[in-house]
Amino acid sequence: MSISSPDTCISHNNNNLPNLSNKSNGMRGNKYNCNNSGTPRTRLERLLRERELRKFNKSLNDGETELLNNDSFSPDSFEAFSWFNDEESLETISANRNSTDGCERQDSRASRERLLVVANRLPVSAVRRGVDSWHLEISVGGLVSALLGVKEFETRWIGWAGVNVPDEIGQRALIKALAEKRCIPVFLDEEIVHQYYNGYCNNILWPLFHYLGLPQEDRLATTRSFQSQFDAYKKANQMFAEVVKEHYVEGDVVWCHDYHLMFLPKCLKERNRKMKVGWFLHTPFPSSEIHRTLPSRLELLRSVLAADLVGFHTYDYARHFVSACTRILGLEGTPEGVEDQGRLTRVAAFPIGIDSDRFIRALELPQVQDHMKELKERFAGRKVMLGVDRLDMIKGIPQKILAFEKFLEENPNWRDKVVLLQIAVPTRTDVPEYQKLTSQVHEIVGRINGRFGTLTAVPIHHLDRSLDFHALCALYAVTDVALVTSLRDGMNLVSYEFVACQASKKGVLILSEFAGAAQSLGAGAILVNPWNVTEVASSIGYALNMPADEREKRHHHNFVHVTTHTSQEWAATFVSELNDTIVEAQLRTRQIPPPLPIEVAVDRYAKSNNRLLILGFNATLTEPVDTLGRKGSQIKEMEPKLRPDLQEPLRKLCDDPKTTIVVLSGSDRSVLDDNFGDYSMWLAAENGMFLRATKGDWMTTMPENLNMEWVDSVKHVFEYFTERTPRSHFELRETSLIWNYKYADVEFGRLQARDLLQHLWTGPISNASLDVVQGSRSIEVRSVGVTKGAAIDRILGEIVHNKGMKEPIDYVLCIGHFLAKDEDIYTFFEPELPSEVPAPVRSHVTPPVRTSVSKLSTSRSLSREDRLKKHRPMPTIERSKSYHVNTDVFQSRVVDRMSLQEGSSVLDLQGDNYFSCSVARKRSNARYLLGSSDDAVKLLTELTNSWINGMNTDGSTMEGN
Ligand SMILES: O=P(O)(O)OC[C@H]1O[C@H](O[C@H]2O[C@H](CO)[C@@H](O)[C@H](O)[C@H]2O)[C@H](O)[C@@H](O)[C@@H]1O
Numbered sequence: 001m002s003i004s005s006p007d008t009c010i011s012h013n014n015n016n017l018p019n020l021s022n023k024s025n026g027m028r029g030n031k032y033n034c035n036n037s038g039t040p041r042t043r044l045e046r047l048l049r050e051r052e053l054r055k056f057n058k059s060l061n062d063g064e065t066e067l068l069n070n071d072s073f074s075p076d077s078f079e080a081f082s083w084f085n086d087e088e089s090l091e092t093i094s095a096n097r098n099s100t101d102g103c104e105r106q107d108s109r110a111s112r113e114r115l116l117v118v119a120n121r122l123p124v125s126a127v128r129r130g131v132d133s134w135h136l137e138i139s140v141g142g143l144v145s146a147l148l149g150v151k152e153f154e155t156r157w158i159g160w161a162g163v164n165v166p167d168e169i170g171q172r173a174l175i176k177a178l179a180e181k182r183c184i185p186v187f188l189d190e191e192i193v194h195q196y197y198n199g200y201c202n203n204i205l206w207p208l209f210h211y212l213g214l215p216q217e218d219r220l221a222t223t224r225s226f227q228s229q230f231d232a233y234k235k236a237n238q239m240f241a242e243v244v245k246e247h248y249v250e251g252d253v254v255w256c257h258d259y260h261l262m263f264l265p266k267c268l269k270e271r272n273r274k275m276k277v278g279w280f281l282h283t284p285f286p287s288s289e290i291h292r293t294l295p296s297r298l299e300l301l302r303s304v305l306a307a308d309l310v311g312f313h314t315y316d317y318a319r320h321f322v323s324a325c326t327r328i329l330g331l332e333g334t335p336e337g338v339e340d341q342g343r344l345t346r347v348a349a350f351p352i353g354i355d356s357d358r359f360i361r362a363l364e365l366p367q368v369q370d371h372m373k374e375l376k377e378r379f380a381g382r383k384v385m386l387g388v389d390r391l392d393m394i395k396g397i398p399q400k401i402l403a404f405e406k407f408l409e410e411n412p413n414w415r416d417k418v419v420l421l422q423i424a425v426p427t428r429t430d431v432p433e434y435q436k437l438t439s440q441v442h443e444i445v446g447r448i449n450g451r452f453g454t455l456t457a458v459p460i461h462h463l464d465r466s467l468d469f470h471a472l473c474a475l476y477a478v479t480d481v482a483l484v485t486s487l488r489d490g491m492n493l494v495s496y497e498f499v500a501c502q503a504s505k506k507g508v509l510i511l512s513e514f515a516g517a518a519q520s521l522g523a524g525a526i527l528v529n530p531w532n533v534t535e536v537a538s539s540i541g542y543a544l545n546m547p548a549d550e551r552e553k554r555h556h557h558n559f560v561h562v563t564t565h566t567s568q569e570w571a572a573t574f575v576s577e578l579n580d581t582i583v584e585a586q587l588r589t590r591q592i593p594p595p596l597p598i599e600v601a602v603d604r605y606a607k608s609n610n611r612l613l614i615l616g617f618n619a620t621l622t623e624p625v626d627t628l629g630r631k632g633s634q635i636k637e638m639e640p641k642l643r644p645d646l647q648e649p650l651r652k653l654c655d656d657p658k659t660t661i662v663v664l665s666g667s668d669r670s671v672l673d674d675n676f677g678d679y680s681m682w683l684a685a686e687n688g689m690f691l692r693a694t695k696g697d698w699m700t701t702m703p704e705n706l707n708m709e710w711v712d713s714v715k716h717v718f719e720y721f722t723e724r725t726p727r728s729h730f731e732l733r734e735t736s737l738i739w740n741y742k743y744a745d746v747e748f749g750r751l752q753a754r755d756l757l758q759h760l761w762t763g764p765i766s767n768a769s770l771d772v773v774q775g776s777r778s779i780e781v782r783s784v785g786v787t788k789g790a791a792i793d794r795i796l797g798e799i800v801h802n803k804g805m806k807e808p809i810d811y812v813l814c815i816g817h818f819l820a821k822d823e824d825i826y827t828f829f830e831p832e833l834p835s836e837v838p839a840p841v842r843s844h845v846t847p848p849v850r851t852s853v854s855k856l857s858t859s860r861s862l863s864r865e866d867r868l869k870k871h872r873p874m875p876t877i878e879r880s881k882s883y884h885v886n887t888d889v890f891q892s893r894v895v896d897r898m899s900l901q902e903g904s905s906v907l908d909l910q911g912d913n914y915f916s917c918s919v920a921r922k923r924s925n926a927r928y929l930l931g932s933s934d935d936a937v938k939l940l941t942e943l944t945n946s947w948i949n950g951m952n953t954d955g956s957t958m959e960g961n
């Protein structure tokens, strides 16, 4: 048994690898990751090599970067930002270089790759101090902290400065102030911010992506309707795209961030297809069942898919995204990502990290040491528990406090020995849900402090404010137990920062299993379900009482992770994979046939005298099928039907005496009869095993000894899988069986198909002489050797004889959405090249040049003996209709098909008069591609028009063929 897969192997052209920096030259072909030739061939080889080069360059650059960081330090402009103190400056994340965006200075890092980071929020928020004067404050949030750690690239940051600037003077002054920090503002007015940021982003997407569901649509308030908010969202994304366009320099990597900018990849690619675009989501991506509740679910997914690379914090989120694309968009999910018409969007997990060195170094600073001393004195004799969160419902702050209350309730001996410090940074304060949360938390804290507090001490210190970097580091360092109880959290960097600051104390981390960080710090932390208040309360007890050696082991595990999986590594890996994705895409594109030059095909058609059109049926002459199967209950109605808009052109074309049309399909005879019975053409059913001129009877060419004993066993297997796979069905044809799961749940269908194949491969029929042909959503079993390419030989012989052809066929157009196995029909008409001549390289610019075919090679046709086989009765699998079958005629005519009566050749495809064309299958051996059956309609209509116009001018008559 042979199994053929629809996938085509991709060959790699090593000349197209990205240029590596000079430093890399000495490292080609090293022992770690290259093949013998020293040039990486596979994606993994390339990525491993890139990683090695990064490490190598980093070691060379480290000394230099230190110097540059100090050199670029500009404390004056950031005196108010504790995060940008003597060693922390935005300058350190971006190189200085003259460029189009007004960022001046040049240094030795100018050759670094330019990275445009596009995020809703800039790392600084602007506060207006006068008509043309601005004060910049560092923005709070994990996205900003992580990206501030990215130093490897020459970075520009494009985003919203968190403020409405309606006047030009203010805008100009802000642009200037931000340019010093390598930041470029996007100006959003109040109304847009309200609808886009407060509305669509934070009231709809944010809760939905964190499994909190969609809010009720308020019909009375237009500002709270999905549609108006989504419109504003799209508009805001367009505005970001405009700014990117303005600052983009060819070769830049554009990295879009987060749920605010899901529409951006599409906007960017529409403006410039060549732009390298990555998109990273900082929140969870929910199960497809959650995403499908979103009214704009399709548009958002499609827009994100326009990116070259899509990244998530965890494999789970990536899996959910791929699953949403397969289930909601009906696209193909592969281990690499999501495939749509041969174009791949790579999807992968890139867990973010922090700049751990920055925290470790900060602990040595005198001001941090002072802070730590103060805190230790303040809380002497008490264990310190810490929570640091934006005041957001996803952070589970009420749940955390209630668990702490339960702990105090159950452990009276701890009441005066432990304190919970909760830093709750105000965030998104214009959104009503956040306002409600603030009051709720205040109320709970007040109640608990009232219950367990004394005149001198309270158990909970709750701060509605942010801390500066040094205060935060000091707090992390003196903490005994950190408590992270997010109900859902993309990653949660607070947990990483805590670990980085605990080298000496080795405190315990209690971490929600619903934070992305649980996947990386799970082994060292105590994982909890934040909804289970009892579990969290007992974990607090366990953590406070944990023996030193266990704390040490747990801490060590986490510390190693946090210090190796840094934000620098995260960004470098993402950008490196993005670059590689582009290389991979170029290699793929080279495999895709160029679009059919319809004008040329029509022109050649008009100029030839004896034309042959071979047309596939399904997905070529039929309407595209709704692959999602939402109309699955009407499967019967979805049996293939000729497109209504093709009926007229096809009928006219059939009347052209110089044209022979053959519909060659896998479908059975009844389907072709129903659709084409009253056209004047040839029908070849079941991949050419049956043939009929519509004026005559069906003939068969099935070999006499065709073994069909396997049919019952395969039918039995197909029945079994059909019963167990809702909305799948199978078709019993006379020479093959097809199990089709295109209307079934995609993932389940694929799993079932895998099982089915496994069974066919290894089960009782594994030794039968069968071909198992995999379609994208089907499995077909046929006798060995049954293909369209094998059949065309006999079909052609019969037609030539039947029509008494005197002139050779001088034009062939063969179009279809054929399975890989049947693509041998395309090669059938190709001239045979001398073996020493390399295969022609596919080009997108010039149509392929072909030699004229003077004679069909016998090597591609059946042997004389085969063709002379005696006729035999039709095998019966199951006959729903009885046909008159004249096998004798079909078989014997094949003999003469090699030459015309006068002895000249059947085919004379002078010049490029052969057009093989795949419809909507980009991985194809055809010479050309038509995007969809719509294009097939266009082509056939133009051929018809060309004939009718030609006929009118030369006055020829219309005769049937
Ligand atoms: O910009 P804001 O609306 O004030 O919100 C702050 C940020 O919150 C979210 O952060 C997420 O990113 C972190 C880093 O990847 C991750 O650890 C955390 O779990 C996420 O919640 C949001 O995604 C950012 O865009 C905001 O800037």
Ligand SMILES: O=c1ccn([C@@H]2O[C@H](COP(=O)(O)OP(=O)(O)O)[C@@H](O)[C@H]2O)c(=O)[nH]1
Residues within 6 Å of the ligand: 139, 140, 141, 142, 143, 145, 146, 388, 389, 390, 423, 425, 465, 466, 467, 468, 472, 491, 492, 493, 494, 495, 497
């Ligand atoms: O007073 C504070 C409290 C927190 N953070 C920072 O805010 C970020 C929070 O990131 P996380 O990933 O934990 O959650 P997010 O707020 O992004 O959802 C961390 O880097 C904190 O250091 C801060 O800058 N000041």
